[in-house]
Amino acid sequence: MNEVQFEQLFGYQSDQAIVSHTDRGKISFVQFKYELAFVANELKKTIVKTGVTKVALFCEDSYEFSLLFFAALSCTQSVVIPANNKRFTQQSFGKETLLLGDWANKSAFSVDIPGEYEEDILPPDYFTAEIQLFTSGTSGEPQIIVKTLQQLLNEIITHDKKWPSRIANITILATVSHQHIYGLLFKLLWPVVSGWPFVSKTYVDIVGLLKDASKWSPSVWIASPAQLSRRISSWPWELGKSLTRIFSSGGPLQESDAKAIYDLCGVEPIEVYGSTETGGIAWRNQLRGKQWNPLEGVKVTEARGGLLQVFSPWLPRGFICQDRVKIYEDGSFDLQGRADRIVKLEEKRISLTQIESLLMKDSYIVTAHALTVERKRKAIAIVATLTESGNKILENKGKSFLVRQLRESLSRDLDGVALPRFWRFVNEIPTNTQGKITRDLLMQLFDVMPAAMAPQIISSEFIDSNGKVEFTVNSDLPCLTGHFDASPVVPGVVQLDWAMHFGRPLLKAGSAFSHMEVIKFKQLMMPGDSVILALEFNQEKNRLTYSFRSVNDSGIEYSSGRLCFGHV
Structure with missing residues (x-):
């Protein structure tokens, strides 16, 4: 039975006790219980009226999310937690799914x-719905992974036992979202299970996080490797000395980044390795050792092909990962x-991991990510960051x-087709x-304008x-048609x-267009x-x-x- 009691x-x-620091101020536990009771009561009415059994x-806001999340767990069969609220995501659920929270839909x-306060409204006694999460899409299309709340709690209990000495009466701040399993576990569930307050916003401003940490x-x-690597030494890192821990997950943290964070604020980052499918598997502190150490209760073995096989208290059965292991x-x-x-x-099997590994041994490359792109034919593409010597060559x-x-x-080391x-x-x-590196984001860097739309470079x-x-405006550009018949010109939108x-x-990297300023034609x-x-x-x-400007x-x-x- 997957029932979890309120207690x-x-x-x-x-x-x-303080549950969360929000834009509305501090939220106490008694206020949280009342608000959860009210939301659950209203949601239950809507569920009965619409007859839906699944919500997305x-x-x-993590606090507002928590109210909807726990309310939904108490009165629906399935709670879907997508990575985003984009139109395509919304359309993929269909009319049988009730949308909760921030959606571009009036019926949400x-x-x-x-x-x-109405004292006769009580919070739910228990929570039973399944939780549907999505894989990150780092190596393909995101897949649905079904979890129970009890599975997630089993992992939280293990983390709580692992790092208890310096984690007591603390506040949780995060630069990762609760819409992914790592953020859901560490930003939301761990604090509520342990009785700690959490900050409801997801920080994008590290300076603001350091000030609030103090x-x-x-x-x-609660951070990711990408966020820890984007640091400026002039930020007020001395305020970071009030941090008792820094956790990182979502990918490997560079040892140089771990050391730099320690030098700046005196905290050794703890990395947690896992996935949506498995939950947490292991941890490491690179300043004390590069090997991964399984979490308590987790057993790892080597399956056929050198693959990592995981058995843990929060998995119903063993799981074979696609990571090779020693x-x-x-x-x-x-x-x-x-x-x-x-x-x-071209009928040859090519390892993208091998290409990345070879590149990162080169003195010019810090990190490299390989993917395939298709133009006239499929080929390998690389997104990379450069060392100081690489930047000088560039x-x-x-x-x-x-x-x-x-x-x-x-x-x-590689055949010609693999180059x-x-x-x-x-x-x-x-x-x-x-903090995940996804194929979709990498592909944005390889957007190619159709040849017919480009000027002659x-x-x-x-x-x-x-x-x-420098280019010439060729006369066969399709955008010239209609602008104007007697004297064709390049439209302003094409120039943009x-x-x-x-x-x-x-x-x-990862820049998303926001708006335009001082546009003049x-x-x-x-x-x-x-x-x-x-x-x-x-x-x-x-x-x-x-x-x-004109060349002439x-x-x-x-x-x-x-x-x-x-x-992004």
């Missing part, structure tokens, strides 16, 4: 909590790369020289809100945050598309015009400034403006 779930010792929950369920000291930071006598283990990242090109000798050097190095054809060098690898040059593209397209190599751009597109990217403000007459400016970006 099993919530560990707050008094009604005055997306909510940016939400309630306004009244200010007056304000609500002692505190714990297990040591003391039970610790090393990961040897993914086995499921095999692609077939700046002084150009991208073509650097790529040629890397391909020559790879050719010693990457497409390359993107970025300051940061793009990640989603869970004469030359292009990109150095650091500046770019320059060109600025976005050619400026993409300068952008921060000054001169008609016509077939036969020779044009220079000048680009300049402001890293600090995440702004791309562009200007189209530097006094003519066709258009200019600024494209503004946020982060």
Whole structure:
């Protein structure tokens, strides 16, 4: 039976204990119980009225999420927790699923909590619904994974036993979302089971997190490797000394990043290895050892093909992962790369993991991620960050020289078809809100404008945050049709598309278009015009400034403006 009692779930010792720090102020346990009772009562009425048995929950605020989550667990059969609330995600659920929280749909369920308490409304006695989570989509399409609340609690109890000495009466702050299993476990369930307050927002501003960590000291930071790697030494890291722990999950943390975080705030990051399918498997502290150590109650073995097999108290049966493994006598283990990242090109099986490993042994590369893209034919593409020496080569000798050097190095170990054809060098690898590197985000870096829509390129040059593209407006561009019959011109919206397209190599990884500023169209751009597109990217403000000027007459400016970006 999957029933979890109210008393099993919530560990707050008094009604005055703080559950969450929210935009509405501090939420006490007695207030939380009332609000949960009200939401559960209203949701139950809607469930009875609509007859649905499944809900899909997306909510940016962790406290508001918690009310809807626990209410739904008490009165539905299935609670689906998607990674996002995009239109395609919403449409995939169908009409039989009730939407809860933040959706672009007027029929989505939400309630306004009244200010007056009604003592006869009581919170649910037990929670029984199944929980449907989604894999991160790092190596393919996201898959649905079904969990029970009891499975998640079993893992939480293990974590609570593992790190009890310095984690008492603390506040949980997170830069990861509760919409993924790691955030759900560490940001929400662990604090409510242990009776700790959690901050309802998901931080995007590390400076703000450090200030709040000091304000609500002692505190714990729930982070991801990508977030820990994006650090600026001038941030007030001395405030981070109020942190008792920093946890990281979602991918391997670079040892250099672990050491840098320790040097800045005196906290050794703890990495947790696991997946949506398995939950937590192991942990490590790279400053004390590189091997992974299984969590208490977890047994790891080597299955056929050298794959990691996991048995744990929060799994109904053993699970074979797609990670290759080397297990040591003391039970610790090393990961040897993914086995499921095999692609077939021209009848040859190619390991993307092998390509990445070879590149990261090169003195020019820090991190590398391989994927396949399809243009006229399928080929290997690489997104990579560069070492200092790699950046110097890029700046002084150009991208073509650097790529040629890397391909020559790879050719010693790889067949020609396995050599990457497409390359993107970025300051940061793009990640989603869970700190995951997904194929969808990497593919955005390889957006290619259809040939029919592109002008005739004469030359292009990109150095650091500046770019320059020289082209001729050819007369067969389809965008010229209708603008105007007697005198065709390049529409303003097409010029914006060109600025976005050619400026993409300068952008921060994972940048998402936000809005435009100071857009000006000054001169008609016509077939036969020779044009220079000048680009300049402001890293600090995440702004791309562009200007189209005539090659023949530097006094003519066709258009200019600024494209503004946020982060995916």
